[in-house]
Amino acid sequence: MEILRNLWRRKLRNFLTITGIAIGIMAFTTMGSLAQRNQKLIDGGVKYFSDHISVGASNSSQFGGGLVSLDKLEAIRKVDGVAAAFASASAPAKGDTSGFSFGVPASIVTDQPGAEQYSNFKITAQSGRSTNLKDGEVVLGSDIANEFKKSLGDKLDLPTAPATPRADFINHTFTVVGILDKTLTAPDNFAIVTLHDAQRAMGDSLSPAIRNQIDPSILIGGIDVYGKPGVNLDDLAKKINNKVPGVKANPPSEIVKAFKQFSFIFSAITLGAALLALIIGGLAVVNTMLMSVTERYREIGLKKAVGAKTRHILREFIAESAAIGLIGGTTGLFLGWVITSLINAATADKNLQLFLLTPSLAITALVFATGLGVIAGVIPALQAARLDPVTALRSQ
C-alpha cells in the first residue's frame, strides 16, 4: 500500500512513465500475438510437411503443385524405402478468390484414408467423421464450417459460387459428414472430399481451354509419400527424383527450412517490439526513479537513521520501480488484448484471425514489464541506498 501511495504522491509523472511502459507492452503484446498466430500456422506447416515427401509436377514449387499423372503413384510406391504414397488433388473452395486471405486459403483437398497411421499431423473431428468418405460427402475445417454456417447433414455447394459467376463456372453439391476440431493452421480452411471429387474440382478449376482437353480422372495435383521407419526422407526424395521421371520430390528439410525462415521474421518482429518497450519504458523508469530518489533524500536519511540497512532501501526502491513496471505491463497487456480482440472480432466474418494472445505470451509480457521495472530501478535504488544519512537528513 505504501508503494502505491508513494506512486500516487507523484501522480502525473508516474502516470506518464506507466503510459510509456503500457505503450511498449501494448506493442509487444500486439506484435507478439501476431507472431504467435503465425507461429501456430508455421508450426502446423512444419509438422505437416516434415513427416512426408511432397511430390509435384516436375515444374512445381517446393510445396508441390502442378498436374501429375495418376500412374506416377504406382511408380513411386515401388521405390525402395517408400512405406505408403497417397494421391492428392486440390482446388479453391470459393469461386470468388479475389478477397484477402491470411495463411492458407479455403481449399478443397483430398481425403487420404490410411494416411493417419503414417502422419504426425493428426486431425480429429469435433463431430461426425474426419476420413473414409464417399463421393458427394465433405468434411469441413472449423473455420470454413463456421463461415458457411454448416453443421452435420447440411448441404454445401463447392466451390461456393461467386456473386457473379462466369458462364463456365461449375460446382457440385456435397453433404457435410464431419467437422474438424480447430487446429489454428491450414486444415481449419479445408473442405475434404474423396480423391474422385477432388480431381473433378481440380479439373473444373482449370480454364475451359485446358479443361476440355484433359481427363481429370487420370490427373492429380501431387503425391504425399511416407518413408519406411529409419529411412531418411531427404535421401528418399533424391531416389524418387532419380527413379521416377516427370515428377519433383521435394526434400522435407528444405520445406521445413523455408517455414523456419518465416518463423524467424516473426520472432524478429516480436523482439523488435520488446526492444522498443525496453528502451521507452526502461529510460522512463530510470528517469522517474532518479527524480524520486532526489526528492526523497530526507526520507531515505530518516529511514537510515531509524535503522534501515542498505538492503532495506534497495528493496523499497526496487519494489516501487517494479510496481511501475507491473502496472504499466498490466495496462499494456489489457490494451493489447482489447486491440487484438477487437480486430479478431472485426475480421471473424471473413474467417480471418490475425492475432493469438496465448497465456504464455501474457505471462511473458507481465514478467518482462516487471523485470524491466526492476532492472531500471537498480541504479536509482543503489544511489538511494548509498546515501550518507547525515547528508540526506540535512538536505532541503
Add this chain to the structure above:
Amino acid sequence: MPDIEIRNITKYFGKGERLVKAVDGITLTINGGQFASVIGRSGSGKTTLLDCLGLLSKPSSGSIVIDGVDVLTLSGGDQAEFRSKRIGFIFQGFNLLPSLTAIDNVLLPLRYGGGDKAAARKRADQLLEEVGMTARKHHRPTELSGGEQQRIAIARALINEPAMVLGDEPTGEVDSETSEILVSLMKRLNRDRGVTFVIVTHDQSLAAQTDRIIRLKDGRVVSDEVIITGRS
C-alpha cells in the same frame, strides 16, 4: 539505564589548510536517565557531536560506549541495528513520511528492527496517548500542525524503548507556546520512562529546563553544568 561514554572523539573534515575540526577531542559521560542539552553557536560542533553519538557519522578518532558496547567497532549493518533498537531520533524538521499515517510513522523503526508487531502496535497506541495524539493517529502528516507532527516524532523515537533519544533542535520549527508544550512532554517522558535525552538547541530557555547543559565552542566542551546527575 545505561551510561553513555564519549572518549576523546574527534571529527575532522577536509585536509591540510582546509582542515575543519568540527569536533576536537570531546570526552563526556552521560548518566542513564539524564536529560542533557548541548548548546553553542553555529559551527560549534554540537550537531556533529550528535551525529557521531547517533552513529550517523563516524568520528575521525575516539570511542563511544553505549550500554557497555563500543559502538564504533560494530559493522555498518550492526550499527544500523543498534541505532534501530537503542537510539531514538527527533529532528528539527519532524521528518515524518508523508505517505504514512501518524501511527504508521510511529511504527516505522519496527519495519527495520523486527520484533513483535502486535506488542509494538500496543506500545504505539500507548505512546500516542502519552503524547496526546490518539485522536489523530490515522491522520497523515500534511493534516497535522508542526507541534502535532513533532509529538508523533517523539512517539516514534520511543517506540523501540531505546537507551537514549537524540534531539536535533526539536523545538526549532515551532512557536514558543508549542515549544513549551514539547519540552514539558519530553521532560515527562524522560522522568516517567527513565530514557536518556540528549538534545542540541539554540534555545537557552529550553536548555535551562534540562538536567545538564554542555556548552561547546570550536568543537570543544567549554562548560559542563550539571544540575541533576541522572537517575541510574
